[in-house]
Amino acid sequence: MSATEIQSPRSAAKIGSNRIAPQYRRHGGSKGNFEMLAWLFMRLSGVVLVVLIFGHLAVNLLVGEGIHAIDFGFVAGKWADPFWQIWDLAMLWLAMLHGTNGVRTIINDYAEKDATRLWLKIVLYAATTAIIILGTMVIFTFDPCPVVNGVQLPGGFCPAP
Amino acid sequence: MPTKPAGTLYRGREGMWSWVGHRITGVVIFFFLLVHVLDTSLVRVSPEAYTAVIGAYKNPLMALGETGLVAAIVFHAFNGLRIIAVDFWKKGAKYQRQMLWTVLILWVVVMVGFSIRHLSLALGGH
Numbered sequence: 034m035s036a037t038e039i040q041s042p043r044s045a046a047k048i049g050s051n052r053i054a055p056q057y058r059r060h061g062g063s064k065g066n067f068e069m070l071a072w073l074f075m076r077l078s079g080v081v082l083v084v085l086i087f088g089h090l091a092v093n094l095l096v097g098e099g100i101h102a103i104d105f106g107f108v109a110g111k112w113a114d115p116f117w118q119i120w121d122l123a124m125l126w127l128a129m130l131h132g133t134n135g136v137r138t139i140i141n142d143y144a145e146k147d148a149t150r151l152w153l154k155i156v157l158y159a160a161t162t163a164i165i166i167l168g169t170m171v172i173f174t175f176d177p178c179p180v181v182n183g184v185q186l187p188g189g190f191c192p193a194p
Numbered sequence: 195m196p197t198k199p200a201g202t203l204y205r206g207r208e209g210m211w212s213w214v215g216h217r218i219t220g221v222v223i224f225f226f227l228l229v230h231v232l233d234t235s236l237v238r239v240s241p242e243a244y245t246a247v248i249g250a251y252k253n254p255l256m257a258l259g260e261t262g263l264v265a266a267i268v269f270h271a272f273n274g275l276r277i278i279a280v281d282f283w284k285k286g287a288k289y290q291r292q293m294l295w296t297v298l299i300l301w302v303v304v305m306v307g308f309s310i311r312h313l314s315l316a317l318g319g320h
Contacts (some may be wrong), residue, residue: 105241132224162255
């Protein structure tokens, strides 16, 4: 078995502390404190997401008829209210960024070739960008009271035709 | 002569397995989230398209899948709060094992409650 090569971490660590002797500093010097901010974001967004997602699950699955109640009118009724628009928008952005950073960490951990990591992250960031933009546009351009074939869909939250 | 560094490695035991569980549940939730945004986006296409696709979800197999997904979410949520406690609470690292067992007990309690409610709604005649 060949000797184990110990590599430096693939996430850029900030080496700003004077307590580290120069010969132990990794090359490249300071790359900012992105990794610390990412670490902090995971914890802050995590706490908020527990509240947002538990509320989301309770309202959509546990109250009333549960999943049977979910149809177009259910979603329209929620998004006719700015409260749920903001709730779902916050959930979308925080969950996507939290999940993307988690998958980024996993890619860094398991993909050993530089090119493999690069391509996996390109695919990841492209998917994240597309999903966040799509979800945001759907929440804000959605019409809860569409007129289908000249007929106003019924809904207590819609203005009388 | 040293044999093995007993008791000094974190590998194995509660620390590693909670980490493995956190990773696996995190990835599962992330891929569901991608699909979930796409299916919800169908409300922007037409009411019929959304209601048709959501209707396809309403079967016993999906009810079990939803229960599994919620199990992953609840574990990830509770273990995530444990990780925050390990990082920010002075005694967090010392009590990480006890906190993991607390996470697992709470997870079982919540999932028993959720499963009874959700499966009786989803599988009940309607």
